[in-house]
Amino acid sequence: MSDPYIPRPEDKFSFGLWTVGNRGRDPFGDVVRDTLPPNDAVALLGEVGAWGVNLHDNDLVPIDATPVDRDRIVKEFGRACERHHIVVPMATVNLFFDPVFRDGAFTANDPRVRSYALQKTMGAMDLGAELGAKTFVLWGGREGAETDAARRADEAVKRLRDAVNYLCEYSIDRQYGYRFALEAKPNEPRGDIYMATTGAYLGFIPTLDHPEMVGVNPEVAHEHMAGLNFLHAVAQAWEAGKLFHIDLNDQYPGRYDQDFRFGSANVKAAFWLVKFLEDVGYSGPRHFDAHAYRTEDYDGVKDFARGCMRTYLILRDRAKRWNADREIQALAAETAAERPTYSTQHRDRLLATTFNRAEIAKKGLAYERLDQLTMEILLGVR
């Protein structure tokens, strides 16, 4: 019998160049793995069965590359992608590594930095478009502060809006057809980051000039850092038609950004997430924004990448079982009810209704049973 947990292209599993290429540097330690050239990263992704690769501009093209070098690098990369049957669904821009961004990019106090950030992003959009990307992610990793003396927080919102509006126009102008996906994070590397949660971006988007072009890119680890329920953020984004991309990984709450293998920290949360994405028919990439432990060599990096996809597929299978389980379905079934629509008649009828609170409150809701059955589905004993 064949292994049911082998990734296939239609699963749309993608990885960032920076994920399998992560060299293990951390605040207290040096790099532990050799540089993985982008083309080798693509080969590695092909080998483990991925479908797509995503990139920041400087994951591929050095920040000071000449136009000639840039074109050669991009061309060779495109060929490597073709050779290994890897697509480039998403591109993004690195607005955080270079010291010029130490006070932010679009929200920096120095207007030259803000201008440079726009310029750099336009270049990254050109690059992504050339490689076929249709989604452009903006993660404002340095858009924040260690002290709120640095700038008024509402001014930061305005600056961010200016930048996104500008970039939307650029995409329209160049006919790139991008959909922007904004990625929130509460803190790290800044003391606080503006737009701390996916919700904050969902509130920001309707204030833009082209809200229809902009959605969100929620990341498991970024909501878990603040101890928030990731599924709830994803569901709100989906319901609003704004789930343009998703970053899968894992993270213990209240800690540094861990970017662990998908499902390895909180597999139950991962289960509800996979179930949701599959149940609603999310058709975008399943992008893993994670990296291997620092204890690993490149064989370990492959184990890591395979593990991300394999766990997703196991959980997808579990979600199907959950949906097919009769006892679960009986417990989960909800009484059909009309949605309340206001009218004076409806109002009067409602105001005249007598509710027997005590009787309603007496009935057990069997959520302990439902959750325990979920655990047993998850653990494979049901």
Place this chain on the structure above:
Amino acid sequence: MSDPYIPRPEDKFSFGLWTVGNRGRDPFGDVVRDTLPPNDAVALLGEVGAWGVNLHDNDLVPIDATPVDRDRIVKEFGRACERHHIVVPMATVNLFFDPVFRDGAFTANDPRVRSYALQKTMGAMDLGAELGAKTFVLWGGREGAETDAARRADEAVKRLRDAVNYLCEYSIDRQYGYRFALEAKPNEPRGDIYMATTGAYLGFIPTLDHPEMVGVNPEVAHEHMAGLNFLHAVAQAWEAGKLFHIDLNDQYPGRYDQDFRFGSANVKAAFWLVKFLEDVGYSGPRHFDAHAYRTEDYDGVKDFARGCMRTYLILRDRAKRWNADREIQALAAETAAERPTYSTQHRDRLLATTFNRAEIAKKGLAYERLDQLTMEILLGVR
């Protein structure tokens, strides 16, 4: 010389009936203070110098009161307010205490509960309107789950929308002129609460039928529970024209809902908040949603209430000093810069610009100095 930190009516300090009336019950312990009748609470608020009082329906009127009793209670309460020169700027509804709401109110799986929640809220709106309230707060304390098996999280969003839409129509219909202020919280008393952050509500509001009637009521403790920067949430709300109300208190991150005296846990965060509210000219109530320690008698409750207001006034004074400090102003001054507006000319000019990253990155930004000066203003040594 008169004490500059005495509250005055124009400071618009308000307290909930449930705050000074909190009896000290907690998950591990019984009540420690006698019941404080609403009219006595109003007297207490008058005595300590507050301007307003807010209330849940059942803070004043028992859940099973007859219409006759209800009218008598409301009338007497109105008189007490007049007697003590206390206004009622905000009203809200208790959708969390009664066992009928153990699975939520507007999002409960049982449609009878959802209907009852609407009915009860309409009653609370009637009550608030009768007492002169112009803001109606909705805090969905039970709108959540311990297990995501209970319902689909996007279904919860839809149910919540239905309810808010319905209540907006009711307010229009009755000509109450309410502005609704939605209050987020990440968890407790539910395992997770839907709409975990102020940002989530800012994303939700534009999807309503009457977005112009609905804003947010951010609460210090509720964002701090998730370790988020409260000021940033408030600033985003303000910038979006959605800061309809505010709940002031204090809280250590990553803990149970503490509702401590304003400024007593993180006075620096409180300082930035007060400075922001004063700088932007927020003119709504400064509402304290906090309560006295369980170690206190009613003298301690007064100490608590006085402390909330006094700390606000001290911080307001400190904010003025910050704004007037020349060294601070010199450090904080930002280079004026045009907002970038997209045009092909602007684009071309920007793309043709050369930025000297190294030179830009070399300049120290003096935020350590700026923050230390802030600390010294705060500590009163400057």
Place this chain on the structure above:
Amino acid sequence: MSDPYIPRPEDKFSFGLWTVGNRGRDPFGDVVRDTLPPNDAVALLGEVGAWGVNLHDNDLVPIDATPVDRDRIVKEFGRACERHHIVVPMATVNLFFDPVFRDGAFTANDPRVRSYALQKTMGAMDLGAELGAKTFVLWGGREGAETDAARRADEAVKRLRDAVNYLCEYSIDRQYGYRFALEAKPNEPRGDIYMATTGAYLGFIPTLDHPEMVGVNPEVAHEHMAGLNFLHAVAQAWEAGKLFHIDLNDQYPGRYDQDFRFGSANVKAAFWLVKFLEDVGYSGPRHFDAHAYRTEDYDGVKDFARGCMRTYLILRDRAKRWNADREIQALAAETAAERPTYSTQHRDRLLATTFNRAEIAKKGLAYERLDQLTMEILLGVR
């Protein structure tokens, strides 16, 4: 084929009276379940297959019971235990519910409270001894502060030491043969609780008059509240010979005390814990200090209790599989190495050794693979 996950007496599963008897009161809501009389709780525990029941003094005997009532209640309870084949392995004392303890018990500023706490604890020890308990748990739920102005934190340590020393003498004097198990918690219901972690108690015990009589009672939720790795605390306690008891439940980090069903929040952490307890041969009770969701009736309470035990047994089975898995064992195998013992010869040899750091650092450690295999064991696909 029989169900392998049915609890048996030799599994030593125990529940507190307060767990299955929890009525669902929380800071924002009223009780939702009727009182469960202690003797009915014992019957319920017998029905679901538990082995033991634990109790606070006032779970069984009202705080103001007369000696005659007390004796009758205890006698009847003993009979109920016999009838349902339930033992009483552990007893404890409620030093947190009554308002007299609002500022702590053994560490309260009022010396009368400290004295009363000792007296009450002696009574609880008498009660436990009468019912056959050999372990006495001390959880200082109110031993803390909302403000560190209340008392010097080192004075609190001294007062706690005085109390434990006194109670050890009492146990010796009465020949009760108790082992005391101290239970840490970081906060809630107090702003902070002294002795915040299991580690703090491990540091406290060696300073007692009878350290050999005193160990710890680590609780999953209490370490998880602070985001700490519970297994590490348990392992340190075990290695020091101090794991006298254990409280099993579950909890998301950085939140209110949730006391969820064992394994339902972080099943991977629960897996490592069960594996450790089984691997080292821990022979004490597996005590569940948790309670059913507030959405449940008493059928749901039974589902909850059965779920705790069932998940433990599933995880025990998974741990056996892990231990028997050849690939895992090959990866986990460690090179045997002598323990370093200091001597001038050893020192000189060590100082003269040359280490090839680069070579040592090159080898991948395959922890990604090891962890992924663990996930697959856990999820039942291996």
Place this chain on the structure above:
Amino acid sequence: MSDPYIPRPEDKFSFGLWTVGNRGRDPFGDVVRDTLPPNDAVALLGEVGAWGVNLHDNDLVPIDATPVDRDRIVKEFGRACERHHIVVPMATVNLFFDPVFRDGAFTANDPRVRSYALQKTMGAMDLGAELGAKTFVLWGGREGAETDAARRADEAVKRLRDAVNYLCEYSIDRQYGYRFALEAKPNEPRGDIYMATTGAYLGFIPTLDHPEMVGVNPEVAHEHMAGLNFLHAVAQAWEAGKLFHIDLNDQYPGRYDQDFRFGSANVKAAFWLVKFLEDVGYSGPRHFDAHAYRTEDYDGVKDFARGCMRTYLILRDRAKRWNADREIQALAAETAAERPTYSTQHRDRLLATTFNRAEIAKKGLAYERLDQLTMEILLGVR
């Protein structure tokens, strides 16, 4: 009038070479400041008014330096210290930066790593002794795991004990007269770090061969990361005679390791800490283990260093005012009470006492007032 907040040698303010020399590298960004040579760092510390400098071996001597280079470097550094009147009170060892330590040092699975870690530490002890250090700090930054599959957590404790025992013997053997100070941290850079809290080390020390030689080095940020009350950990350590050193900085709970300027995140917690250290007469170094924001140049680094000391001195002054405030002293005064010592007479007397719980519980404890007065002392309005 002279500035009362100028640091003096008797204040014993020390900084690590790595603190003022921090170059601003973080997980998402490159270095932003040039290398600060150790001798220049000493000059900088002299300029800002520090008393001491601490160092890891490799802060001063490169990991692969020849003995000749090493001796020259150390000699020149000693001279620089003399020239700037800076002492070296503490030394430590870097067991985390080099890739060889990616799986830990003393607890690594590879016995060669464990041996190398011992060898390297002995070298660092030689270095510290040569420079006059009397305290040797051990921070096991890599002693942890991302997956508990890596090793048994109790085995890690044993390995750690072996190492500390060995190093104690080495200190005795060489007559260095060191006192070891163990520094806990819950996580980062590892997923979890063994010995997560100061309490864990207080429990570990009594199990060593030479417990009298070993104490703790609590760090504000490391306890705050887990949301714990730092003062309580320090007080327990002090009361046990184990406060051998202290690391001052600041940190918001539940985040990455921030190492902010002392007092800049939670100034109230810093106040209680300073008050405690001064009240009990702690006479060791006040060591700042923090670094400047990444937005700063070396002028900003000086601002940072000056700010740490200045805030300490302001808070020390505030603590004196608190102690001298009559209203505070009246509120804080505790009834004198004998410590309870067990005897059959005392027991009988205690058991025969009747306590009037209701009456005791009625009295307000005025902690709200006491805490508000503390705030007003802190804010300089009293």
